[in-house]
Amino acid sequence: xxxxxxxxxxxxxxxxxxxxxxxxxxxxxxxxxxxxxxxxxxxxxxxxxxxxxxxxxxxxxxxxxxxxxxxxxxxxxxxxxxxxxxxxxxxxxxxxxxxxxxxxxxxxxxxxxxxxxxxxxxxxxxxxxxxxxxxxxxxxxxxxxxxxxxxxxxxxxxxxxxxxxxxxxxxxxxxxxxxxxxxxxxxxxxxxxxxxxxxxxxxxxxxxxxxxxxxxxxxxxxxxxxxxxxxxxxxxxxxxxxxxxxxxxxxxxxxxxxxxxxxxxxxxxxxxxxxxxxxxxxxxx
Amino acid sequence: xxxxxxxxxxxxxxxxxxxxxxxxxxxxxxxxxxxxxxxxxxxxxxxxxxxxxxxxxxxxxxxxxxxxxxxxxxxxxxxxxxxxxxxxxxxxxxxxxxxxxxxxxxxxxxxxxxxxxxxxxxxxxxxxxxxxxxxxxxxxxxxxxxxxxxxxxxxxxxxxxxxxxxxxxxxxxxxxxxxxxxxxxxxxxxxxxxxxxxxxxxxxxxxxxxxxxxxxxxxxxxxxxxxxxxxxxxxxxxxxxxxxxxxxxxxxxxxxxxxxxxxxxxxxxxxxxxxxxxxxxxxxxxxxxxxxxxxxxxxxxx
Numbered sequence: 001x002x003x004x005x006x007x008x009x010x011x012x013x014x015x016x017x018x019x020x021x022x023x024x025x026x027x028x029x030x031x032x033x034x035x036x037x038x039x040x041x042x043x044x045x046x047x048x049x050x051x052x053x054x055x056x057x058x059x060x061x062x063x064x065x066x067x068x069x070x071x072x073x074x075x076x077x078x079x080x081x082x083x084x085x086x087x088x089x090x091x092x093x094x095x096x097x098x099x100x101x102x103x104x105x106x107x108x109x110x111x112x113x114x115x116x117x118x119x120x121x122x123x124x125x126x127x128x129x130x131x132x133x134x135x136x137x138x139x140x141x142x143x144x145x146x147x148x149x150x151x152x153x154x155x156x157x158x159x160x161x162x163x164x165x166x167x168x169x170x171x172x173x174x175x176x177x178x179x180x181x182x183x184x185x186x187x188x189x190x191x192x193x194x195x196x197x198x199x200x201x202x203x204x205x206x207x208x209x210x211x212x213x214x215x216x217x218x219x220x221x222x223x224x225x226x227x228x229x230x231x232x233x234x235x236x237x238x239x240x241x242x243x244x245x246x247x248x249x250x251x252x253x254x255x256x257x258x259x260x261x262x263x264x265x266x267x268x269x270x271x272x273x274x275x276x277x278x279x280x281x282x283x284x285x
Numbered sequence: 286x287x288x289x290x291x292x293x294x295x296x297x298x299x300x301x302x303x304x305x306x307x308x309x310x311x312x313x314x315x316x317x318x319x320x321x322x323x324x325x326x327x328x329x330x331x332x333x334x335x336x337x338x339x340x341x342x343x344x345x346x347x348x349x350x351x352x353x354x355x356x357x358x359x360x361x362x363x364x365x366x367x368x369x370x371x372x373x374x375x376x377x378x379x380x381x382x383x384x385x386x387x388x389x390x391x392x393x394x395x396x397x398x399x400x401x402x403x404x405x406x407x408x409x410x411x412x413x414x415x416x417x418x419x420x421x422x423x424x425x426x427x428x429x430x431x432x433x434x435x436x437x438x439x440x441x442x443x444x445x446x447x448x449x450x451x452x453x454x455x456x457x458x459x460x461x462x463x464x465x466x467x468x469x470x471x472x473x474x475x476x477x478x479x480x481x482x483x484x485x486x487x488x489x490x491x492x493x494x495x496x497x498x499x500x501x502x503x504x505x506x507x508x509x510x511x512x513x514x515x516x517x518x519x520x521x522x523x524x525x526x527x528x529x530x531x532x533x534x535x536x537x538x539x540x541x542x543x544x545x546x547x548x549x550x551x552x553x554x555x556x557x558x559x560x561x562x563x564x565x566x567x568x569x570x571x572x573x574x575x576x577x578x579x580x581x582x583x584x585x586x587x
Binding site: 009046080141142170193196203226257 | 293294296297301331334349350368370371389390391393396397430435464467468470471486487488489492493496500503517518544547551552
């Protein structure tokens with residue numbers, strides 16, 4: 001089973017929910033936590049895993065042999081990403097814009113282009129107690145997150161089949177989020193009872209609906225804002241799986257990298273209940 | 286004309302709240318000049334929730350083109366599937382099918398198809414708006430769900446904001462930036478005069494701030510920093526200040542954690558409205574944001 005944790009708005013508590021759910025489940029089940037927020041991965045700050053391995057994530061980018069180039073300009077015509085610019089027989093490449101589609105290499109009539117791997121990030125894996133952990137880190141300055149997200153998810157092939165995977169997704173609703181959430185069996189949308197939280201939840205609901213992933217909502221910092229969030233969920237028939245109340249002690253525990261379920265028994269109970277709700281909701285759909 | 290960008294790395298540290306307050310403060314500081322506001326967080330834009338815009342103009346945004354298949358011309362040879370590196374072409378019971386959501390628009394399938402069965406179609410990937418607010422014009426956008434190319438949309442809204450600012454002879458553009466360090470953040474950063482990093486004293490806040498600072502520094506962007514909710518963890522706040530000292534970053538503001546901020550926003554009100562400064566505000570955080578603004582504006586307009 002793969003459960004992704006997403007939100008639309010940043011800072012609503014995705015990582016808190018993903019980490020504490022993983023810790024709760026790890027007492028009875030094999031669990032893997034995959035941090036797919038590769039721009040700003042944070043789960044390791046709470047899990048403190050012992051890393052066991054690391055692999056580079058690369059994108060194949062073009063290298064032009066100007067001796068073979070006839071200056072036909074074909075590569076520049078076909079590149080959809082403006083990553084290659086032929087100026088006669090002198091060809092400029094912009095590897096940071098390249099998506100690695102291989103079009104220029106494939107279609108160059110004289111075979112003057114070959115590909116070289118460009119490192120855009122790393123995938124690292126290890127263990128934190130009973131939890132298997134995988135995360136990706138986008139290289140600073142590289143704009144292209146989705147290939148690193150996909151590399152994190154591909155690494156799961158090395159895990160046992162029956163493992164429960166929890167994916168900590170990035171904020172937003174665009175391509176890195178889609179790369180993280182697609183293929184999940186269930187998605188937890190974490191939000192907070194503020195106008196921002198509600199607005200971005202509606203975007204996230206559109207996103208998971210488009211991906212046809214069943215979902216439910218977790219309200220974090222409940223009690224801090226107003227009731228329109230609950231009204232929205234009722235009106236849209238969206239199941240609220242759990243509410244974690246706002247408590248300055250929880251905020252302080254999170255701040256220092258603490259684990260809520262280990263410090264607050266009532267939170268542990270809430271996460272056990274959340275897991276039952278996920279199972280019950282996932283079965284209904 | 287100056288361009289100020291507010292960014293954070295980690296989401297939810299208070300970027301939009303601070304930009305909303307700055308909008309009111311800028312109007313008070315420069316009563317004769319118009320400030321142009323931009324929301325660069327195009328896939329989860331929230332600034333309009335504070336600024337309450339009247340949309341004056343709506344424009345379509347075309348992202349990358351996407352492959353579409355004319356099945357009448359397709360003989361299911363599978364050449365397209367072999368060349369697609371994005372798993373966007375699948376085969377179902379001998380029939381080729383394009384998975385539009387995975388298509389990155391590279392057009393390699395279009396070029397390789399021996400039967401010209403694939404065409405590249407323009408897709409509306411989002412919309413961007415020019416709006417009026419009581420604070421000044423706002424340029425904002427809504428990227429379609431599950432769309433790519435947010436960096437290009439960020440460039441479009443920034444270009445429009447600059448055009449408006451030039452026409453109105455504005456002295457300032459304030460941009461609310463996206464979270465993360467990827468393509469929309471890189472697009473937001475180019476050529477700004479000052480980037481304000483809003484961070485919080487949490488292990489995640491400091492970790493993400495360091496990555497973002499490295500990115501900004503690599504692009505040669507001048508950076509100042511604000512610690513929001515600084516009293517949530519004094520030890521981590523001290524670590525952030527230490528990082529700033531060693532990297533020569535000015536800490537331009539320290540804003541306390543204040544539940545009133547959330548309550549005010551939940552009522553749909555700005556924490557600072559024009560002509561209504563902290564002297565009459567019940568919000569302790571508002572006073573700290575005013576000091577932050579004074580610091581930032583003196584830096585921008587020496």
